[in-house]
Structure formats: C-alpha cells, structure tokens
Amino acid sequence: xxxxxxxxxxxxxxxxxxxxxxxxxxxxxxxxxxxxxxxxxxxxxxxxxxxxxxxxxxxxxxxxxxxxxxxxxxxxxxxxxxxxxxxxxxxxxxxxxxxxxxxxxxxxxxxxxxxxxxxxxxxxxxxxxxxxxxxxxxxxxxxxxxxxxxxxxxxxxxxxxxxxxxxxxxxxxxxxxxxxxxxxxxxxxxxxxxxxxxxxxxxxxxxxxxxxxxxxxxxxxxxxxxxxxxxxxxxxxxxxxxxxxxxxxxxxxxxxxxxxxxxxxxxxxxxxxxxxxxxxxxxxxxxxxxxxxxxxxxxxxxxxxxxxxxxxxxxxxxxxxxxxxxxxxxxxxxxxxxxxxxxxx
Numbered sequence: 001x002x003x004x005x006x007x008x009x010x011x012x013x014x015x016x017x018x019x020x021x022x023x024x025x026x027x028x029x030x031x032x033x034x035x036x037x038x039x040x041x042x043x044x045x046x047x048x049x050x051x052x053x054x055x056x057x058x059x060x061x062x063x064x065x066x067x068x069x070x071x072x073x074x075x076x077x078x079x080x081x082x083x084x085x086x087x088x089x090x091x092x093x094x095x096x097x098x099x100x101x102x103x104x105x106x107x108x109x110x111x112x113x114x115x116x117x118x119x120x121x122x123x124x125x126x127x128x129x130x131x132x133x134x135x136x137x138x139x140x141x142x143x144x145x146x147x148x149x150x151x152x153x154x155x156x157x158x159x160x161x162x163x164x165x166x167x168x169x170x171x172x173x174x175x176x177x178x179x180x181x182x183x184x185x186x187x188x189x190x191x192x193x194x195x196x197x198x199x200x201x202x203x204x205x206x207x208x209x210x211x212x213x214x215x216x217x218x219x220x221x222x223x224x225x226x227x228x229x230x231x232x233x234x235x236x237x238x239x240x241x242x243x244x245x246x247x248x249x250x251x252x253x254x255x256x257x258x259x260x261x262x263x264x265x266x267x268x269x270x271x272x273x274x275x276x277x278x279x280x281x282x283x284x285x286x287x288x289x290x291x292x293x294x295x296x297x298x299x300x301x302x303x304x305x306x307x308x309x310x311x312x313x314x315x316x317x318x319x320x321x322x323x324x325x326x327x328x329x330x331x332x333x334x335x336x337x338x339x340x341x342x343x344x345x
Contacts, residue, residue, distance in 0.1 A: 039067065046200050053204070053261050057211040061220045069206060072197035075228070076190045077220040085181040094178040106174040121169040130166040140164040191224050195234040205243050205254065208261045209233055212252055 039047060047070065051063035058065050068075055085093040097105045109117040121129040133141040145153040145161040153161045198206070210226050210233060211218075218226075227234045236246050247254050 039070070043070075043200075050200060050204055050207075054207045054211060056216040057207065057214070057218060058220070058223060059217070061223075065207070065220070065223065066203055068193070069198050069203045070200065072193055072195070074190050074193050075224050076188055077224065078186045078188050079221060080184050081187045082182045082184055085183050093181040095181045097177040097179045105177040107177045109173040109175050116172040118170040119173045121171040129169040131169045133165040133167050189221070189224075191228050193234075194228070195238045202237075202243075204258070204261065206233055206237075208257045209247060209250065209252065211261070212257050213250065 047063060047066045051058075051066045054062045054066075065075075067073075087093055099105055111117055123129050135141055141164065142162045143165045145163050147153045155161050206227065210223055213226055214222055226232060229235075233246060236249070237243075241249075243254060247257065
C-alpha cells in the first residue's frame with residue numbers, strides 16, 4: 001500500500017497540465033500520511049518538485065511552506081515591530097524629540113495653573129535684550145541718565161540729561177519636547193494551522209490559488225494571511241467547502257489555475273484583479289460579521305395593569321309608595337223640576 005501511495009505522489013508532480021486540470025470534485029488530492037511529521041526520501045523529493053512550481057511566488061520560503069502545509073504544522077514568520085523602551089522600573093525612557101533637520105523641538109513652558117512661565121530674552125551673545133518703556137498712553141517714560149558714579153548726568157546748560165527708560169524683554173520659557181524612545185525588535189508571529197495535515201495535491205491546489213490571488217513575489221506574511229486570515233483559503237476548506245466551490249468563490253477555475261502552475265506561467269492581470277476583487281468582498285463581509293449586530297435591548301416588562309376597582313353596587317331604588325285610591329266623586333244633585341209655565345188664556 002505504501003508503494004502505491006508513493007507512486008501516486010510522484011504521479012502528481014510528473015503529470016502534465018491537461019491531466020491535472022480536471023474538476024475539483026473529481027480529484028481526491030488527500031494522500032494518507034504517516035502519523036509523524038518526518039518526511040520520507042520520496043516525499044521530500046515531491047516537496048522539492050512542488051516547491052519549484054512556486055519559487056517565483058514564495059521565493060526561498062516555498063519549500064518550507066510546502067512542508068508546513070503537508071505536515072499540518074503551524075505557520076510562523078518574523079516581522080519587525082517597534083516597541084517602547086522601558087527602564088528597570090518599567091517606566092518609558094524619554095528622549096528629546098528632533099525635527100526633520102535634526103534640530104531639537106522646543107515647546108512653551110506653563111506653570112501648574114496653565115499660565116506662561118516668563119524668562120529674560122537673550123541675544124546671540126547671551127546678553128539680555130532691552131526694550132523701551134511707555135506709559136498707558138503710549139508715551140515714552142523718561143528717566144535721568146546717570147554717570148559712572150551714579151550721579152545725574154548734566155548737559156552743557158546744567159540740565160539733567162534725559163533718556164527713555166528701558167527694561168529687560170520677557171519671553172515665555174521653552175524646553176525640549178520629550179517623547180518615548182522606541183526600538184525595533186523582531187517578533188515571531190505564529191498562525192495556528194487549523195486545517196491539519198494535507199495531501200500533496202491539496203498543497204498544490206492551495207498554493208496555486210494563493211498565487212493567483214497575490215501574484216509573484218508575495219511575502220510570507222501575505223501568503224499566511226491569504227491562507228488563514230479572514231476569508232482565507234484554508235479557513236474555508238476547514239469549514240467544509242470543496243475545492244471547486246472555493247475556486248469558484250474567487251471567480252476562478254481549478255483547471256485554468258493548475259495549467260498556469262505547471263507551465264510556470266503567472267496568472268494574467270485580469271485574473272489577478274478579478275480574484276483580488278472577490279477577496280476584498282469577502283474581507284468586507286468578514287469585517288461586518290466580526291462587528292456583529294448590536295445586542296438586543298431587553299424588553300422592559302409591561303407594568304402590571306392595576307386591578308379594576310370593584311363596581312359599587314347601585315343603591316336600591318326606594319319602593320314606590322302605593323297609589324292612593326281616588327275618592328269617589330260625589331253624586332250630582334238632581335236638577336229640580338221646572339214648574340210648569342201657566343198657559344196663556
């Protein structure tokens with residue numbers, strides 16, 4: 001069985017593009033691997049052959065990348081990062097900030113209340129700069145000139161010599177701007193390989209698609225990101241997507257990409273742009289998914305409806321008094337008989 005597996009591995013690297021360019025659903029690139037991560041001599045030869053197909057893409061990292069994907073190892077690479085220098089107490093080390101010309105950047109000084117701290121202005125020789133004094137109306141304030149002995153100096157008429165009073169010019173004090181000191185260090189980035197061990201066919205499919213998305217000369221960090229970052233190729237594979245489905249999601253076909261790999265031909269600009277556009281769409285969707293929907297506000301329970309007050313019973317209607325019987329109407333007295341009228345005679 002082991003010999004058959006090795007023959008199949010060598011076959012993958014030696015067959016031409018037309019034989020490889022088949023539908024992804026018809027390929028079974030997974031090859032049984034040993035439980036240990038140690039590659040046999042034959043497997044190492046296959047690694048070298050696959051790596052040679054992707055030298056323009058991954059450069060000197062191509063063989064290491066193939067081995068890591070084959071063995072299911074975590075991917076790691078080093079990057080330069082800047083970090084703050086701290087002293088033995090863990091406090092940031094501060095240094096003077098300089099501009100693009102190397103000159104120290106000075107900033108104004110204020111006291112604890114925010115008011116400017118004033119100091120004497122000095123000229124280039126370090127002497128105080130004097131300014132004329134004026135009154136509230138803008139008129140010069142005049143004072144007597146004194147001689148070297150401190151006596152008033154008089155003119156030829158014996159009048160005191162007057163001159164405008166001066167005072168030291170005051171300016172806001174400045175001090176060097178202090179900033180945190182940074183140093184550049186190398187940091188190792190480790191990306192967990194959640195996809196596990198892979199067959200050599202899967203390795204070729206993975207790197208072929210990655211090259212079509214990034215183009216030649218990609219950095220190891222870029223390759224790692226396109227494999228395992230948001231919308232990463234192997235991240236989609238780990239979710240159970242088939243190779244044909246993954247390729248189609250980037251608007252590409254397995255056969256076209258693998259044909260370019262075997263012929264050492266770089267994907268054309270249109271293919272690169274099309275794949276990168278699809279990847280940007282996936283990254284935007286992944287970013288929205290990460291943001292997530294806002295948490296649903298708990299519904300405020302409806303206040304209990306106050307009990308309906310008991311209906312006040314209607315007061316009993318007083319009984320209607322019995323109707324008094326109508327008194328009998330007295331009989332009308334009979335009309336007296338009218339006496340007969342005597343006749344005329």
